[in-house]
Ligand code: ZN
């Protein structure tokens with residue numbers, strides 16, 4: 001049994017993720033901010049939706065939630081910590097909790113930094129990580145609420161997941177992240193190889209994600225930061241880049 005994840009491009013540069021448990025056909029959508037393309041993607045995949053997962057409260061991740069819920073009549077799962085600023089939740093979760101999708105189980109990981117109540121979901125079946133706006137391909141989320149210490153600790157948790165984890169993030173930011181990564185780490189051969197692959201995908205009109213955690217660990221400057229102080233300096237530099 002395994003879980004598969006496909007990106008659904010929405011809004012300007014967001015991705016919602018359509019998840020499917022191969023055993024049962026159970027289906028979930030992550031961060032359904034734009035209802036129309038999401039409902040279309042679900043219909044195209046068989047018209048079944050068992051669950052909505054939310055990574056954080058920002059409108060570009062949540063805005064379509066109530067409409068998608070009304071269409072498929074399925075439960076919405078989100079962070080207990082942010083229950084007051086998320087759409088109406090049917091299941092509130094926090095670090096260590098699990099969420100079932102068919103025969104598969106997701107682990108909930110608290111990843112404060114971009115927002116205080118940010119959570120990520122990890123499916124060991126399929127090694128699928130829904131990294132929201134915490135970990136991007138070749139980048140990480142802005143510290144809109146959390147401290148550098150929190151974000152650094154959150155990224156270290158994600159870095160400890162299995163090497164073949166597929167990083168399913170919330171935005172197509174990879175090319176602009178790549179420009180920054182190359183500026184701060186110009187001699188990194190793994191980064192150059194990573195960027196070449198990204199350019200190939202993007203020029204073919206394909207999403208650059210998901211990426212593989214093992215590749216991120218060798219190329220993503222925010223995962224390569226050796227300590228909080230260097231992470232803090234790097235994040236500040238990216239904000240000015
Ligand atoms: Zn956000």
Ligand code: FE
Nearest residue numbers: 058060133170
């Ligand atoms: Fe976002």
